[in-house]
Amino acid sequence: MDAPTLRDPALVEAAITAGKPVTSAEASAFVRRVARHCKGPFRPYTAARAKTLLQALTQRIAKATTAAAAAATAGDEAPADRERDAAAGDTAALALLRRVKPTGQDGGEIRTALLTAQLLAVASLADVVLRQHCGADFNETILANPLDGEDHEYTCPRCQLTGTYRAPSILLAGV
């Protein structure tokens, strides 16, 4: 025998969904099918970062508005609606952010305010602009802990960010 034999990913997924045992190599391959990286801790919301975020939003709104007009002209109603919705969400976020004075508060507060207002697309933009990117492989953390479907606390080994995550529920053969 050389390398451990893995079953087809679809079979492994079906087994996991059915609560049937898989090997640890299969469980590892299953978890790693989705790349997960630590986003790192939030940095302070300074005037410079606020400017970057507002500029990125303004550009996104312009792009979506142009795309909506082009789609409408071409008679593509569904894409036109999608772009209009995106522009409307970003415009609401822009209005919200303009009311928040950047005083060096935790950038996580900005993201929370966007999430509370249901502006999920802008919350991920805030992740990009306001976090100190870490990039550690989060799958390593998942695989180092029990695959029991429970919530686990973690500390990122690279940036020391702490939080909780829900482990996948995977039964391991012979454990």
Ligand SMILES: [Zn+2]
């Ligand atoms: Zn990290």
